[in-house]
Amino acid sequence: MSSIIGNKIKVSVFGESHGDAIGVIIDGLPAGHRINFDFVHEEMRRRAPGQDSLSTSRIEKDIPKVLSGIFEERTTGAPLSAIIENNNTKSRDYSELKVKLRPSHCDYPAMIKYEGYNDYRGGGHFSGRLTALLVFAGAICKEILKEYDVYIGAHIKSIGKIKDHGFDKVNIRKELLQELRKDRFPTLNKIISEEMKEEILVVKALGDSIGGVIEGAVINLPVGLGSPMFHSVESVLSHMLFSIPAVKGVEFGEGFNISTLRGSEANDQYYIEGEDIKTYSNNNGGILGGITSGMPVIFSVAFKPTPSIALLQKTVNMDTKADDVLEIKGRHDPCIVQRAVPVVECVTAIAILDMMLQ
Amino acid sequence: MSSIIGNKIKVSVFGESHGDAIGVIIDGLPAGHRINFDFVHEEMRRRAPGQDSLSTSRIEKDIPKVLSGIFEERTTGAPLSAIIENNNTKSRDYSELKVKLRPSHCDYPAMIKYEGYNDYRGGGHFSGRLTALLVFAGAICKEILKEYDVYIGAHIKSIGKIKDHGFDKVNIRKELLQELRKDRFPTLNKIISEEMKEEILVVKALGDSIGGVIEGAVINLPVGLGSPMFHSVESVLSHMLFSIPAVKGVEFGEGFNISTLRGSEANDQYYIEGEDIKTYSNNNGGILGGITSGMPVIFSVAFKPTPSIALLQKTVNMDTKADDVLEIKGRHDPCIVQRAVPVVECVTAIAILDMMLQ
Amino acid sequence: MSSIIGNKIKVSVFGESHGDAIGVIIDGLPAGHRINFDFVHEEMRRRAPGQDSLSTSRIEKDIPKVLSGIFEERTTGAPLSAIIENNNTKSRDYSELKVKLRPSHCDYPAMIKYEGYNDYRGGGHFSGRLTALLVFAGAICKEILKEYDVYIGAHIKSIGKIKDHGFDKVNIRKELLQELRKDRFPTLNKIISEEMKEEILVVKALGDSIGGVIEGAVINLPVGLGSPMFHSVESVLSHMLFSIPAVKGVEFGEGFNISTLRGSEANDQYYIEGEDIKTYSNNNGGILGGITSGMPVIFSVAFKPTPSIALLQKTVNMDTKADDVLEIKGRHDPCIVQRAVPVVECVTAIAILDMMLQ
């Protein structure tokens, strides 16, 4: 189908890992919003690789060039577009990859889907590099959401089997989200982050990789976003979150755990506080009947371990049509979870702003 | 937004729990397919309530009346529509519900969203009753998928803390799926189902409710369905699955558990078997880079416990704007998981057929 | 593709001329609007056949039954649906039509498109009868547009070569549009309508048919509806108007005639009147750069003569695959232009309300 998503706001992305440039159009932004591009660039740096020993040493400068949609520092109401030129695409030999399927990568299904005509170099249009565009687009949406006092944040909930605390689902302050944003490896329990980092360095040393879970939160949303039936907030957000490469699970509130509870434990009972209607617990993650309840929207996103590992793997050789083995060389992230935190936040921002403008 | 979903096939639903009728349009079905409506009615009976002590004693005859799109027993290519008349809507007093918000129901956000004009009786357009329409539409899609040799099945993976085995992810036979379909309480481990049923009867006796998890599988899919970026198979299926009321989590393959693995454990390595390229494991649940790999598509769906419980709950009285308590009367499912099995299968069928026809 | 249209408001129609019922869903209507269904039924009577000698003697009671979306007389925000049962479908023999292609009807392309599986009786899903649903949906939109003081009206601009005056494009009063609405054969020049009716009776007597042009107007629109590029008001309205069977041309303002003018004649020059910016002329029909200018939106719609005529016609026999002749029997409109007036108005109302709510 298509690399376009959204209703009121439509985000279209294009580009391949090893093409001249990748780019994005954001169509439908309201006119007159002043965008702080320093904030946008900061968000992009949060995702950028090559900043410490935990991620790939590839360096992406990733400076997006805005081509349209901004005039005198404000949105014009016309499509906002930007491109990022691809400078650091080592012209190394990808021919082995064309022949030997990388396990748990898109190589095989993409070859079949596009009948061999896809640009397979570095993952082509499937490359994780395109998430830089999602951060760009989402950071702009975050800027506009601030005008509605809506804030989005996230932390690393687990790396492998090492777990952080979860958010206090009924009470998340803006300051906490802003503080998490400053941390390159954001956890609620600051002690656990060191343990997580060590785990990543261990798997890196082993030529292996590790997965993890990110927990996100959106606060100060109005009551009534989303819709019954097909376009519940859960539907819209999960659609967006599963667009991030490597995501294999999405849950809201207590998520899978709520299935183990009884109704009397799971139900979020109401009370009144001043003018506001609140709930004692927030096991539903701020979404009831598919629409927002006014409580924080809370969700978790499971990432698989990076499929590119240095260890020898079994595969099939498409030339010989026989079993073979593969050793993936080059620089790869032993864990993409910490770099995925701003991606989770930013795609959430796109989906939330889209719902708010409808 | 809207109660319409799909691209090539668009499914639109309408109706309220206590209106004259509920209905569905399926637009975009290819012409010339012979639909076995006996199969469709059987699927609907799998979801229907009032059939044993495990579910509500409400009886829905739920005989859909096809109004268009079928001519001489085959699809015509024009929109196929059907309505189900609402006969068994006890005209009891819902006025208390208008005033006292039911915890974990849509009452409060719906009241705000629709400014008090929504038909709140029995959940209105949010009612679980509308899932009968999804089963009708999905059963028709299942019939067409059979012509492509594609089969969909599901089982109860857990009720509360009681767990069934999971699917053997690399090898699921059509016969297993067909056998599961005949069981009103389908589990892989037949012994565990009795334990699960007892748990449901216990919570029922307590006036409480319980949640659970359903695991679904789609077999014989072609390689290459879905697309990179925004419309991955995970995005499209999760969007659909989160449309089912009470779903709070969706995962593919090993799902959340894959985040605890190392790449060397998680990666699905390839081998060749005759002409076919297969993987030793299927931790990715048949989806790589967002598109189908040819291995079975496997996913799990978490359901929260039914929010309607007989136990006394705290709430807010919207008339007095003060804290209050609520006792929900009437017949309610202590667990909706077993009735949700065909719903999970049928919405999956809609999404899968839509992707196949693109 | 699909029998669904719209963005914020989505209208879906279903049904065939000789099925059990035809129906419509209007999804996305805002909650809380009180709909005067007497007005809606009046609009439907304006389109209904069998009311005088100018149209077919078939009688359609066409009483739509609302199934959902209305509660305590107001829109609920959930999909509003209605069906019209087909009572008057004479079960005559259509087998000749299956064999002999009716000239200028959809028989031949529909047979190919649907591989012979379409319901061909009475035109099936292509039947002009489905425009009753458009009038129903559009009349509801008209009711809501009244709350914005937006009014839509139309008159018969020509029947064959007999022409009415055109609207005064810069000044159309609400009262004029309301007065035209009361007339079953609305013209601006009341004398010309008798001449037109005579022409219709003449062609009827000859077993022939005749076409005509309808001119429509929308007043009191806000400035700024529509968008540059692909979704100009002209694009959106023409898309809708060409959905009406038998329409072969659509133009805005001076339309085709503007192509014969010089810029100095065609340009609509500005002046200020109080707070309002107006133009001396309105050759652009209230649309500049694809978006509304605040002047009345004016357009004309060309209808071909009814293709069903009693005269002998040449055709192809699909059984013998040889040339043949055809005599179409039964009751047919010698002219559908007068009955199409409310259809033009109502589809315009759907498109306009959809743009206003975005």
Add this chain to the structure above:
Amino acid sequence: MSSIIGNKIKVSVFGESHGDAIGVIIDGLPAGHRINFDFVHEEMRRRAPGQDSLSTSRIEKDIPKVLSGIFEERTTGAPLSAIIENNNTKSRDYSELKVKLRPSHCDYPAMIKYEGYNDYRGGGHFSGRLTALLVFAGAICKEILKEYDVYIGAHIKSIGKIKDHGFDKVNIRKELLQELRKDRFPTLNKIISEEMKEEILVVKALGDSIGGVIEGAVINLPVGLGSPMFHSVESVLSHMLFSIPAVKGVEFGEGFNISTLRGSEANDQYYIEGEDIKTYSNNNGGILGGITSGMPVIFSVAFKPTPSIALLQKTVNMDTKADDVLEIKGRHDPCIVQRAVPVVECVTAIAILDMMLQ
């Protein structure tokens, strides 16, 4: 709404007349098609200004730079994108235009729609310059349509009151369309083109402008494209054609003239020729019941005279909120009809390919 159109193929455009670049994404192109970019560049030259005395002397090099979607000279199945840098944007003073509304331009409604934040320089996102992107995208679609033996061509049917012959609607050869394409001022009657050019030079000398009509044709289409109800071929093509700036009318086959005919004259009667079913006439322009009949699709498109004229015009001064006069300086096309010929052809190609791939 949005600068995106299409179903299977989605075309998104961005950019402003005086921004850094304009660009386009074509999403959904099938993989593996070899695109002859020489052909694409030729199509763009057909639209480019500054090539003779009939059009503006502005020179646009308009060399699109493809950024993605092409690999080893073929489409990859991923979004194909291209940008055109804006080099020739004279940085002259547009401040007068911000204050004085240009008659029949978008200035006024755009200012209101975007609350004054739009980039008004040179028309911004409304600029006719963006049609270069439509030609780029459509030329690629033309290349793919050739593989289906589908050809699109057009000629100038009138300039002001001077008329060319119309197409022979039942018999249009590919060679004729290719020959027309080579002509910068394509007419069927080669003598009339000189008269038309003189008319343009006359209005140019007067500081005025003139409109015209283009007639387009699509040949060798399969029977059965399009759909009944809302997405007739007429609906889809007119939607696209009215996206071209300055278009005020669209008609199919005999169009407005068919409304003056009787059914016996207008109906296209069938005959059989070998295996093929054909019609003696083609007054319906190859579309019956909204779907293609296999006869050539024929349509006409009316263009208004260029609104930018040198003559003094009345307007409103937005600073003083008083009546004022305006003299538009600079280089402007006295007639855009000849340059619009490839634009009409190329947007048609986009819409036709989109319908063919569904």
